[in-house]
Amino acid sequence: MSRKGYTPDNAACEGFFGVLKNEFFYSRNWRKVNKEEFKAELEKYLEWFCSKRIKVGLNGMNPTDYRKLYLDKQSV
Known part of the structure; x- marks a missing residue:
């Protein structure tokens, strides 16, 4: 990821982390x-x-x- 606000460089990382959060993190209860x-x-x-x-x-x-x-x- 590059400097803040430079969308073309950050798009791939942001897309991956969005998928990661939706598919992996938000779908489970991590409390225990x-x-x-x-x-x-x-x-x-x-x-x-x-x-x-x-x-x-x-x-x-x-x-x-x-x-x-x-x-x-x-x-x-």
Whole structure:
């Protein structure tokens, strides 16, 4: 993220954190969760978000499968 108020640079980060809050944080009750449990849950969510989440922009594939398909096409 860059300086305050420079929207083009901050848009990607703001979009990601908005999705993170809506999908991960706001949908759960965190009152009885300690810091270590929260960190473990966050790591599981980020792993799912980065590698297993289905994305419309990737033709309904998850990023891992899309990369494999792309690499297979490059090696042929």
